[in-house]
Amino acid sequence: MRQRTRRPSQRSVEYRRLVSNSLLVVHVDVAVIPDFVEGFLAATEENAMASRRESGIVRFDVLSDRTDPAHVVLVEVYRDEAAAVAHKGTGHYQRWRDVVAPMMARPRQAIRYLNSSPEDSDW
Numbered sequence: 001m002r003q004r005t006r007r008p009s010q011r012s013v014e015y016r017r018l019v020s021n022s023l024l025v026v027h028v029d030v031a032v033i034p035d036f037v038e039g040f041l042a043a044t045e046e047n048a049m050a051s052r053r054e055s056g057i058v059r060f061d062v063l064s065d066r067t068d069p070a071h072v073v074l075v076e077v078y079r080d081e082a083a084a085v086a087h088k089g090t091g092h093y094q095r096w097r098d099v100v101a102p103m104m105a106r107p108r109q110a111i112r113y114l115n116s117s118p119e120d121s122d123w
Contacts, residue, residue, distance in 0.1 A: 021120050023058060024084055025113040028074040036103035037069050043103075044072070047096035051076070054090070056083020058123050070105070077115075077123065 032040045044062050051060040058077040065071035078084045087093055115123075 021115050022080055023115045023120050023123065024078040024081055025115055026074075026076040026078070026084065027111050027113070028076065029109045029111075030072045030074070031105040032070045032072055032103055033105050034070045040072065040100055040103045043096055043099045044074070047092050048074075050090070050092035051087060054083070054087060056080070056086055 030040075041062070041064070048060045048062050051057050056079045058079060059075065060077070061075040063073040063075065065073075076084075076087075078087070
């Protein structure tokens with residue numbers, strides 16, 4: 001009886017491709033108190049500009065909701081977990097954290113992702 005060779009499933013092929021990627025993508029969802037949007041965005045832009053100069057950060061985007069200016073999302077792309085930890089140890093991050101804390105309507109919420117596409121090398 002001839003042995004059948006199993007082809008890897010599409011799911012396992014995709015999983016192996018995902019495992020080879022290592023970028024840490026963090027979406028930080030922020031609800032800003034409406035009266036503080038301008039100040040929040042100014043402080044956040046200062047932090048973002050300094051963050052973009054960190055060697056472990058690939059991207060640092062600040063997004064404002066088109067229909068709700070008090071809803072802001074930060075998209076942070078780190079080379080690895082160590083880069084994310086190093087970022088939180090910077091003076092500019094710590095200043096931002098302290099300055100914007102009273103401007104938020106609720107604690108910020110972060111969701112951490114692994115990039116599926118593009119490949120790490122294509123960023």
